[in-house]
Amino acid sequence: MAKNVLMHIAVMLIVSCFDSSTHGLQSSSRPSNTSKGPFKSTPATVAIQDGNTVRELLESRTTRGKVKTSPSKLPKRRETRAGNKGEKKPLFSRSNSGRVETAISIGKVAKGINIPYALTIEALRNYHQEHDHLVLPRRFVVPEKDDYPKELHGIDLAGTVYDMKWWQRHVKERPDRVTELNRLGFVWERLQSEWNLVLEGLMAYGTNNGNLLVPSKFVVPFESNWPKATWGLALGNCVYRIRSRGDFLHGPNAWKRRDQLDAIGFIWCTSEYKFNKFCKALRLYAEIEATDNGYCSLSALKVPSQFVVPSDNNAWPKHLWGYKLGQKCTAVRQKQLYIKGHPERLKILANVGFHLGGNDSLSWLKVVHASAVYSQMHGKKLDVKASFVVPAPPKRVPNNNGYQYQSVMGSDEAWPWPEYLWGFPLGQRLKDIRLKGYYLNGKDANARRSQLDALGFVWEPKRGRRKMLID
Numbered sequence: 001m002a003k004n005v006l007m008h009i010a011v012m013l014i015v016s017c018f019d020s021s022t023h024g025l026q027s028s029s030r031p032s033n034t035s036k037g038p039f040k041s042t043p044a045t046v047a048i049q050d051g052n053t054v055r056e057l058l059e060s061r062t063t064r065g066k067v068k069t070s071p072s073k074l075p076k077r078r079e080t081r082a083g084n085k086g087e088k089k090p091l092f093s094r095s096n097s098g099r100v101e102t103a104i105s106i107g108k109v110a111k112g113i114n115i116p117y118a119l120t121i122e123a124l125r126n127y128h129q130e131h132d133h134l135v136l137p138r139r140f141v142v143p144e145k146d147d148y149p150k151e152l153h154g155i156d157l158a159g160t161v162y163d164m165k166w167w168q169r170h171v172k173e174r175p176d177r178v179t180e181l182n183r184l185g186f187v188w189e190r191l192q193s194e195w196n197l198v199l200e201g202l203m204a205y206g207t208n209n210g211n212l213l214v215p216s217k218f219v220v221p222f223e224s225n226w227p228k229a230t231w232g233l234a235l236g237n238c239v240y241r242i243r244s245r246g247d248f249l250h251g252p253n254a255w256k257r258r259d260q261l262d263a264i265g266f267i268w269c270t271s272e273y274k275f276n277k278f279c280k281a282l283r284l285y286a287e288i289e290a291t292d293n294g295y296c297s298l299s300a301l302k303v304p305s306q307f308v309v310p311s312d313n314n315a316w317p318k319h320l321w322g323y324k325l326g327q328k329c330t331a332v333r334q335k336q337l338y339i340k341g342h343p344e345r346l347k348i349l350a351n352v353g354f355h356l357g358g359n360d361s362l363s364w365l366k367v368v369h370a371s372a373v374y375s376q377m378h379g380k381k382l383d384v385k386a387s388f389v390v391p392a393p394p395k396r397v398p399n400n401n402g403y404q405y406q407s408v409m410g411s412d413e414a415w416p417w418p419e420y421l422w423g424f425p426l427g428q429r430l431k432d433i434r435l436k437g438y439y440l441n442g443k444d445a446n447a448r449r450s451q452l453d454a455l456g457f458v459w460e461p462k463r464g465r466r467k468m469l470i471d
Contacts, residue, residue, distance in 0.1 A: 112155040113163060117170040117177065119149040123157055124184055134185045135222065136161070137232045162190045189229035195248045195257065198238045201230040203264055210319055212267050214239045243268060275338040275345060281309065281325045282352045288315050301353040302363070303329045329354070363429075364439050368451055370426045373416055375455040383458040388427030390417050434459060 112120065126147045128134045136158035144153045160166055171177050190197070204226050206212050218236035220226050241247040242261075249257055267273045286301055307326035309316050331337040332349075333356050339345045346356075370390055375382045393415040432438040439448055 110155055111163060111166075112152055112157075112160045113166045113169065115151055115155070115160075119151050120157075120161065120166075120170070121177075121180065123148050123152050124161065124181075124186075127157070128184050135187055135228050135231045138234070161186075164191060167191060187228050189227070192229075197230055197233060198235070198242075198248065199260060199264075200227055201233050201235045202239075202261075202266065204230065205235060206264060212239075212265055213270065213273065216240045242266075243270075271338065271342075275342075277320075277323075278325075278328055278332075278338060279348060279352055281320055281323055281328075282349075282354055284316060284320070285325060286353055291315075301355075305330050332356070364448065366421060366424055367426070367429050367433075367439065368455075369418070370421050370424055371430070371452070371455050371457070373418075373421075374426065377416065381456040381458070382430070382452070383456075383461055384427045384430050386427045386431045388425075390421045390424040390426055392417075392422040430457070434461075 123142055124134060127136065127140075130147075138158060139156055140158040142148050142152040142155050142157050171181070201220055202212055202214070204220075205214055205218075208225060214236050216236045216239070218234075220230045220233045220235050222231045238247070242249065261268075282301060282303070285303060285307075303326050305326045307324075309320045309323040309325060311321040328337065332339060332354075339349070349355075371382055371384075374384060374388075429438070433440065433452070
């Protein structure tokens with residue numbers, strides 16, 4: 001039974017693969033229909049009479065009933081220049097006119113290193129005539145125009161002439177050709193290694209922008225303040241690859257190139273660079289505020305959300321002019337800018353005087369601190385005039401006779417009010433709390449009410465004019 005099934009499968013497979021036009025069997029050689037057997041007299045029955053055919057077919061079967069076909073019997077795939085996806089493109093192809101294109105395929109664009117020099121120089125002349133210079137883009141594919149030789153259509157002209165193989169094959173030891181290229185303005189510097197061009201582009205970027213914070217999509221423009229050899233260089237992409245993959249930093253010259261990058265101020269980590277810039281701006285802001293107020297404040301920094309570093313203030317370095325420090329502070333508090341994933345930076349910010357609570361929280365802390373001092377000075381009662389401002393310690397000032405006097409006993413060290421509270425409008429802040437509910441919104445409202453109650457805050461002061469105490 002099993003043999004009959006196998007024979008039936010073999011017959012079906014042969015019938016499906018048989019070409020009716022070329023099976024090569026004549027009708028006269030077929031057995032008559034009167035012969036008995038499980039099969040009809042067909043070309044297939046004639047074929048299976050050969051035991052070798054059946055044996056080979058059964059031996060080629062797999063355990064799942066599939067037929068293994070020998071690779072030598074498969075039709076050869078036709079390679080074309082256009083090709084389907086997954087097909088390899090031939091290094092040399094023949095055009096409709098029958099000529100052989102001596103172009104080497106590199107990626108999707110071919111190089112014409114083997115194309116005669118006369119045709120290449122003709123294409124260079126046409127480019128110079130069209131653009132008034134010979135600074136080719138990093139990948140210039142010759143368009144299919146009558147101005148350019150047909151042999152170069154679709155060829156990467158820049159990749160061809162700036163390849164050392166082309167120079168060695170067509171220009172080396174040919175002074176006449178060197179002179180001809182010089183007259184066209186050929187950029188010989190492009191023949192150097194890509195690393196040298198990247199380094200030259202970075203130095204030019206630092207000169208033009210004051211830093212090496214190169215955007216990832218930056219391409220060197222075709223402008224006179226950039227070296228011609230770097231025109232069109234995707235410098236931003238090169239910088240990205242250096243940081244992320246270590247491109248150009250492998251091999252025996254790796255450490256030497258790292259030293260070169262460090263010497264020109266290369267930014268290895270943009271996040272660290274921006275964070276350090278933010279901290280420097282905070283320190284300068286604290287110093288300038290202290291200088292303007294006449295004292296050194298040791299309190300938390302309170303930067304207005306709209307503060308921008310002025311461009312006409314020499315107290316700020318030029319690289320910080322226009323820096324939106326207020327927006328950065330808000331982004332750090334609300335979106336964890338610079339600190340997400342870097343908990344060690346919180347301590348650095350705290351040492352600078354920056355806290356994540358926000359300006360509202362910082363202002364509330366000042367209110368509570370000033371209220372605590374006032375309450376302690378007035379017998380645990382917080383009934384403050386609206387016009388009260390935290391006083392600074394008394395100063396010794398000369399009188400009309402030139403003598404110095406001190407209006408109040410005591411010294412600056414013994415003054416009960418901390419330095420950072422001097423000039424703080426405590427009375428107005430408490431009035432706003434009482435009448436407008438300032439600081440008493442949100443999840444901390446109840447806790448803040450309890451703090452005020454503990455300090456003896458008078459929520460409903462007596463109406464009328466306060467009585468003057470007469471000694």
